[in-house]
Amino acid sequence: xxxxxxxxxxxxxxxxxxxxxxxxxxxxxxxxxxxxxxxxxxxxxxxxxxxxxxxxxxxxxxxxxxxxxxxxxxxxxxxxxxxxxxxxxxxxxxxxxxxxxxxxxxxxxxxxxxxxxxxxxxxxxxxxxxxxxxxxxxxxxxxxxxxxxxxxxxxxxxxxxxxxxxxxxxxxxxxxxxxxxxxxxxxxxxxxxxxxxxxxxxxxxxxxxxxxxxxxxxxxxxxxxxxxxxxxxxxxxxxxxxxxxxxxxxxxxxxxxxxxxxxxxxxxxxxxxxxxxxxxxxxxxxxxxxxxxxxxxxxxxxxxxxxxxxxxxxxxxxxxxxxxxxxxxxxxxxxxxxxxxxxxxxxxxxxxxxxxxxxxxxxxxxxxxxxxxxxxxxxxxxxxxxxxxxxxxxxxxxxxxxxxxxxxxxxxxxxxxxxxxxxxxxxxxxxxxxxxxxxxxxxxxxxxxxxxxxxxxxxxxxxxxxxxxxxxxxxxxxxxxxxxxxxxxxxxxxxxxxxxxxxxxx
Amino acid sequence: xxxxxxxxxxxxxxxxxxxxxxxxxxxxxxxxxxxxxxxxxxxxxxxxxxxxxxxxxxxxxxxxxxxxxxxxxxxxxxxxxxxxxxxxxxxxxxxxxxxxxxxxxxxxxxxxxxxxxxxxxxxxxxxxxxxxxxxxxxxxxxxxxxxxxxxxxxxxxxxxxxxxxxxxxxxxxxxxxxxxxxxxxxxxxxxxxxxxxxxxxxxxxxxxxxxxxxxxxxxxxxxxxxxxxxxxxxxxxxxxxxxxxxxxxxxxxxxxxxxxxxxxxxxxxxxxxxxxxxxxxxxxxxxxxxxxxxxxxxxxxxxxxxxxxxxxxxxxxxxxxxxxxxxxxxxxxxxxxxxxxxxxxxxxxxxxxxxxxxxx
Numbered sequence: 001x002x003x004x005x006x007x008x009x010x011x012x013x014x015x016x017x018x019x020x021x022x023x024x025x026x027x028x029x030x031x032x033x034x035x036x037x038x039x040x041x042x043x044x045x046x047x048x049x050x051x052x053x054x055x056x057x058x059x060x061x062x063x064x065x066x067x068x069x070x071x072x073x074x075x076x077x078x079x080x081x082x083x084x085x086x087x088x089x090x091x092x093x094x095x096x097x098x099x100x101x102x103x104x105x106x107x108x109x110x111x112x113x114x115x116x117x118x119x120x121x122x123x124x125x126x127x128x129x130x131x132x133x134x135x136x137x138x139x140x141x142x143x144x145x146x147x148x149x150x151x152x153x154x155x156x157x158x159x160x161x162x163x164x165x166x167x168x169x170x171x172x173x174x175x176x177x178x179x180x181x182x183x184x185x186x187x188x189x190x191x192x193x194x195x196x197x198x199x200x201x202x203x204x205x206x207x208x209x210x211x212x213x214x215x216x217x218x219x220x221x222x223x224x225x226x227x228x229x230x231x232x233x234x235x236x237x238x239x240x241x242x243x244x245x246x247x248x249x250x251x252x253x254x255x256x257x258x259x260x261x262x263x264x265x266x267x268x269x270x271x272x273x274x275x276x277x278x279x280x281x282x283x284x285x286x287x288x289x290x291x292x293x294x295x296x297x298x299x300x301x302x303x304x305x306x307x308x309x310x311x312x313x314x315x316x317x318x319x320x321x322x323x324x325x326x327x328x329x330x331x332x333x334x335x336x337x338x339x340x341x342x343x344x345x346x347x348x349x350x351x352x353x354x355x356x357x358x359x360x361x362x363x364x365x366x367x368x369x370x371x372x373x374x375x376x377x378x379x380x381x382x383x384x385x386x387x388x389x390x391x392x393x394x395x396x397x398x399x400x401x402x403x404x405x406x407x408x409x410x411x412x413x414x415x416x417x418x419x420x421x422x423x424x425x426x427x428x429x430x431x432x433x434x435x436x437x438x439x440x441x442x443x444x445x446x447x448x449x450x451x452x453x454x455x456x457x458x459x460x461x462x463x464x465x466x467x468x469x470x471x472x473x474x475x476x477x478x479x480x481x482x483x484x485x486x487x488x489x490x491x492x493x494x495x496x497x498x499x500x501x502x503x504x505x506x
Numbered sequence: 507x508x509x510x511x512x513x514x515x516x517x518x519x520x521x522x523x524x525x526x527x528x529x530x531x532x533x534x535x536x537x538x539x540x541x542x543x544x545x546x547x548x549x550x551x552x553x554x555x556x557x558x559x560x561x562x563x564x565x566x567x568x569x570x571x572x573x574x575x576x577x578x579x580x581x582x583x584x585x586x587x588x589x590x591x592x593x594x595x596x597x598x599x600x601x602x603x604x605x606x607x608x609x610x611x612x613x614x615x616x617x618x619x620x621x622x623x624x625x626x627x628x629x630x631x632x633x634x635x636x637x638x639x640x641x642x643x644x645x646x647x648x649x650x651x652x653x654x655x656x657x658x659x660x661x662x663x664x665x666x667x668x669x670x671x672x673x674x675x676x677x678x679x680x681x682x683x684x685x686x687x688x689x690x691x692x693x694x695x696x697x698x699x700x701x702x703x704x705x706x707x708x709x710x711x712x713x714x715x716x717x718x719x720x721x722x723x724x725x726x727x728x729x730x731x732x733x734x735x736x737x738x739x740x741x742x743x744x745x746x747x748x749x750x751x752x753x754x755x756x757x758x759x760x761x762x763x764x765x766x767x768x769x770x771x772x773x774x775x776x777x778x779x780x781x782x783x784x785x786x787x788x789x790x791x792x793x794x795x796x797x798x799x800x801x802x803x804x805x806x807x808x809x810x811x812x813x814x815x816x817x818x819x820x821x822x823x824x825x826x827x828x829x830x831x832x833x834x835x836x837x838x839x840x841x842x843x844x845x846x847x848x849x850x851x852x853x854x855x856x857x858x859x860x861x862x863x864x865x866x
Contacts, residue, residue: 302747303749304746304747323749323751324746324747324748324749325749328749334747336747338743340741341741341743341744342741342743342744342747343744343747344744345737345740345741345744346740346741347740348736348737348740352733355733356737356744356747356748357747357748359730359748359749365730368729368730368731369728369729369730370728370729370730370733372728
């Protein structure tokens with residue numbers, strides 16, 4: 001880049017008790033440049049952008065914006081200087097309209113009719129279709145993100161920071177977003193793009209800075225670097241691609257027949273006529289944008305949610321009305337998405353958390369009396385086999401990092417020799433090395449003759465490990481299709497809820 | 507601005523030391539309170555904590571310690587199981603009254619027959635009475651989702667009305683010259699919860715309290731049901747995931763606390779109190795809530811807390827009569843104990859952060 005940089009960071013350092021989140025980080029962004037910030041979880045990406053957005057004050061180092069010193073003390077100051085940020089988690093009020101939500105975030109909101117007109121003109125100009133009078137509660141995740149983006153664009157930012165923007169989008173929505181970002185970039189707005197999806201970065205970004213453990217470990221031009229090389233830069237070691245041992249698929253283990261059930265939670269999604277067969281030795285991937293019935297499907301399979309007996313059958317036995325304990329005894333094991341508070345008890349030790357689901361199948365209890373020695377032994381075996389980094393089984397689940405706790409939770413179920421294992425978001429928020437280990441464990445389990453259902457929003461993950469793929473949309477499940485034959489367009493249609501194919505066959 | 511920040515792994519030594527620190531802090535600030543009231547603080551504190559145990563009349567007060575401590579411990583053990591699981595039975599006082607009424611009612615029904623079966627039957631009836639009263643909030647909660655705190659609390663007042671009606675009506679002593687109150691069970695050998703070893707104050711209720719402590723300890727440490735209780739309190743979703751049936755747990759926790767409160771009432775009415783009277787209940791059911799928390803919901807802690815609480819009651823009475831301290835000052839003193847314990851608890855689990863902090 002020969003242009004003068006828009007934003008230049010030099011020697012930024014920020015330490016928290018016990019961890020240096022950013023250590024001497026320097027980078028430059030030119031006007032109109034799309035700059036990727038890459039790194040595993042905990043590499044310091046969030047801390048860095050929070051410093052730019054005025055949420056966190058650096059301990060050392062300096063920032064310059066257009067050649068002038070830039071040290072925002074709060075987000076308002078950063079916004080005034082032309083920095084906009086779209087967070088991974090939206091801060092919108094469901095009960096208010098799009099325009100009302102946007103007005104709430106403004107210093108001096110114009111009249112509602114003027115604001116609506118502005119919203120419409122910005123949304124037209126950048127190809128982000130959005131009606132200002134719609135209630136946010138009715139919007140899809142992609143549309144909600146548009147509200148956040150338009151909120152930023154109304155302030156005409158010079159730098160737009162986007163934190164993992166595509167994690168909640170369908171491929172089609174990603175395309176729309178990328179068109180918008182390219183248009184903004186062409187107009188001279190710089191974009192700082194945080195993601196761990198390497199293919200996206202390769203197609204969108206002009207430059208990339210890779211962070212590892214708070215330090216800049218590399219810079220590259222994404223279009224000229226392979227995804228594998230970037231991943232290895234992030235992880236700092238050679239990646240082991242999960243390998244699938246070829247296995248024969250056997251009898252049908254899980255059969256869902258017309259599974260319909262109201263959601264137990266008020267804002268949940270009911271399951272609508274979900275039918276499915278999963279065979280022994282097979283990995284079935286279930287994709288879909290969050291909130292389309294994933295949690296409910298897992299609850300119906302784990303036994304937390306009771307349904308009509310014959311709606312869920314395992315090896316020919318109707319189990320729909322059984323609770324989690326008898327299902328576990330039959331070899332139906334599950335691992336929910338939320339690690340803290342659902343799959344594990346945060347303030348209990350790993351030994352106690354091993355007891356949580358290992359009681360029946362792990363032989364940790366007899367006549368209601370608990371065998372803590374056996375539970376500790378079980379926890380130690382999980383820690384050893386799944387390389388869980390912790391001082392020992394007496395440590396609280398809360399003290400583990402997300403990736404390590406996830407390895408523990410998945411390991412706990414895998415080591416109980418399930419006949420059927422259902423996991424929801426097995427690698428969410430987990431670093432690349434741990435994710436690879438978890439995927440390998442799931443595939444090994446299938447190769448050993450178990451049926452495995454992986455519910456995930458990470459399409460790359462599903463394509464990598466599953467034999468067949470189905471998508472959840474509004475509580476309906478598409479007919480599963482072999483992964484090998486699927487095109488990205490077809491996946492997008494399945495995620496978007498085009499069930500036309502099924503109808504045509506009937 | 508001051509913020510609380512959760513400590514990743516609270517210090518074990520601190521959690522064990524907080525009850526002692528709370529007692530010390532209560533002595534310091536309580537002493538200051540007594541000084542402001544114009545009493546010698548050292549003497550007042552000594553009267554409360556020393557006199558009942560080692561003073562001139564300790565031979566009288568020591569048995570009282572067990573007699574007053576036992577119902578507190580028995581009730582608090584039951585409550586602690588529910589509290590651990592996030593099920594809040596505030597109405598132990600009512601269950602205590604109903605236990606006493608059922609127990610005494612069965613005993614009086616047999617009067618004047620003498621038989622070894624009468625007292626065991628009264629024990630069963632007392633337990634049943636407390637259980638029945640606790641099942642009302644339990645069933646309303648699991649069927650209709652009502653709040654057990656409100657229902658159990660309101661049922662205390664209903665139970666008090668029952669008590670008044672019984673001591674003036676059905677259970678009134680026919681030979682009592684018109685005075686309200688039942689026959690004195692102390693004078694009815696088969697129904698009397700007598701002292702087991704003379705001069706110690708030891709009666710069956712104290713035995714029951716000790717058994718309850720051991721039972722609760724084993725349940726929580728080694729049994730599946732106790733584990734279910736703990737998991738439910740820590741993370742209800744994880745409990746359901748692991749296979750705990752929330753309905754059954756509500757019935758169990760409210761049921762067991764009702765049974766133990768009912769037993770406490772029954773042992774009290776047939777022993778130290780002797781008869782059903784309008785003012786039979788003296789707040790054990792409410793004080794037991796404090797005892798449960800003072801003992802940090804741990805069975806052994808509750809045993810110690812129950813004795814400590816009994817000590818402040820007895821010592822407080824002595825201080826009132828000997829030093830002329832107002833009753834309200836004694837109650838403030840007891841309140842301080844709970845306040846300091848809870849405050850120190852917060853500081854064990856969280857640390858204070860001063861300054862503006864970062865907006866995240």
